[in-house]
Amino acid sequence: MPKSVYLAGPDVFFPNAIEVGKKKNEICARYGLIGLYPLDNEIEENGLSPRKIAIEIFKANCNLMDQADAFIANLTPFRGPSADVGTAFELGYIYAQNKPLFCYSNIAGSYLNKALQLGLVDKQAEGLKDANGFEIEDFGLEDNLMLTAAAILRQAPLLTPPDGKTLLHDELSLFAACVEQAAHRLKS
Amino acid sequence: MPKSVYLAGPDVFFPNAIEVGKKKNEICARYGLIGLYPLDNEIEENGLSPRKIAIEIFKANCNLMDQADAFIANLTPFRGPSADVGTAFELGYIYAQNKPLFCYSNIAGSYLNKALQLGLVDKQAEGLKDANGFEIEDFGLEDNLMLTAAAILRQAPLLTPPDGKTLLHDELSLFAACVEQAAHRLKS
Numbered sequence: 001m002p003k004s005v006y007l008a009g010p011d012v013f014f015p016n017a018i019e020v021g022k023k024k025n026e027i028c029a030r031y032g033l034i035g036l037y038p039l040d041n042e043i044e045e046n047g048l049s050p051r052k053i054a055i056e057i058f059k060a061n062c063n064l065m066d067q068a069d070a071f072i073a074n075l076t077p078f079r080g081p082s083a084d085v086g087t088a089f090e091l092g093y094i095y096a097q098n099k100p101l102f103c104y105s106n107i108a109g110s111y112l113n114k115a116l117q118l119g120l121v122d123k124q125a126e127g128l129k130d131a132n133g134f135e136i137e138d139f140g141l142e143d144n145l146m147l148t149a150a151a152i153l154r155q156a157p158l159l160t161p162p163d164g165k166t167l168l169h170d171e172l173s174l175f176a177a178c179v180e181q182a183a184h185r186l187k188s
Numbered sequence: 189m190p191k192s193v194y195l196a197g198p199d200v201f202f203p204n205a206i207e208v209g210k211k212k213n214e215i216c217a218r219y220g221l222i223g224l225y226p227l228d229n230e231i232e233e234n235g236l237s238p239r240k241i242a243i244e245i246f247k248a249n250c251n252l253m254d255q256a257d258a259f260i261a262n263l264t265p266f267r268g269p270s271a272d273v274g275t276a277f278e279l280g281y282i283y284a285q286n287k288p289l290f291c292y293s294n295i296a297g298s299y300l301n302k303a304l305q306l307g308l309v310d311k312q313a314e315g316l317k318d319a320n321g322f323e324i325e326d327f328g329l330e331d332n333l334m335l336t337a338a339a340i341l342r343q344a345p346l347l348t349p350p351d352g353k354t355l356l357h358d359e360l361s362l363f364a365a366c367v368e369q370a371a372h373r374l375k376s
Contacts, residue, residue, distance in 0.1 A: 017323075134201040
């Protein structure tokens with residue numbers, strides 16, 4: 001039986017979401033894996049209220065995660081210095097299930113660096129704070145420690161562009177590197 | 189044995205993080221519960237590298253979540269329209285463990301509303317998109333559906349200010365309402 005991999009990320013919000021999903025599934029297939037792409041775009045609406053549609057999407061995504069043998073997450077920052085919160089939720093869900101997980105971000109650098117680039121760091125403040133006086137964490141990791149340490153502890157630290165240059169949001173080279181890692185791990 | 193509740197949220201980044209933790213624990217105690225406040229501020233550094241400290245904090249927080257009988261999350265938007273990603277990770281972790289969860293946000297309104305207020309919606313675009321062309325989800329829910337549907341399915345929809353007015357970041361009235369719900373649920 002081929003192994004399957006849940007494909008988490010904000011990709012479902014991309015203008016080319018369905019095309020990206022197909023490409024991700026093709027890359028998985030090349031490595032003998034079945035890609036499980038979240039079903040946000042494929043729920044039958046059938047006159048359901050938006051709230052009920054949301055609940056159906058949630059349940060469908062949890063079912064896919066429950067089926068999956070492993071997890072690949074796109075943790076590229078989304079509308080701020082951090083990954084998409086839906087993806088963060090899914091990472092926690094999979095981590096609790098003790099499944100192998102692999103993560104990538106098309107933007108390199110530490111959380112602090114991203115906060116600096118977005119102008120979030122209050123330069124007048126003592127220590128690293130934002131305009132609200134909230135601490136900006138600085139462990140040299142790419143995102144909030146709950147996300148990055150989870151990846152480290154599962155032996156697959158977050159992959160980022162090796163030359164430090166930001167990749168396009170739908171560039172899949174780091175994704176493919178995660179698939180390769182996943183295929184190797186699931187074989188052994 | 190008194191039941192315990194893990195207290196998730198970006199509160200660990202507040203300038204008054206330790207004081208807020210104490211107050212949260214006091215409110216829990218008033219309802220006969222033990223509050224488990226994340227240990228980000230209390231790890232012995234002992235000359236460890238920042239990366240190793242981050243990993244120790246991660247492990248300590250997971251241990252606390254594993255001990256907890258229930259979970260209360262502060263999902264108030266943090267550096268953008270969504271909750272803190274660390275809290276989102278923890279929500280997913282607890283959801284996968286089938287534990288009761290209770291959530292609040294000191295800012296009312298739908299995700300779309302928050303995106304509008306932050307100027308993230310591209311008014312020239314067709315449909316609801318941000319400046320990158322990424323879809324802005326609009327199910328009438330307060331945040332990404334993975335977070336909000338999780339709360340709904342655990343019979344404790346996100347609490348928000350009843351009059352729609354934004355509360356201070358460290359105002360704990362909605363937190364106290366969550367503690368009351370948790371105490372009631374854990375008794376029955």
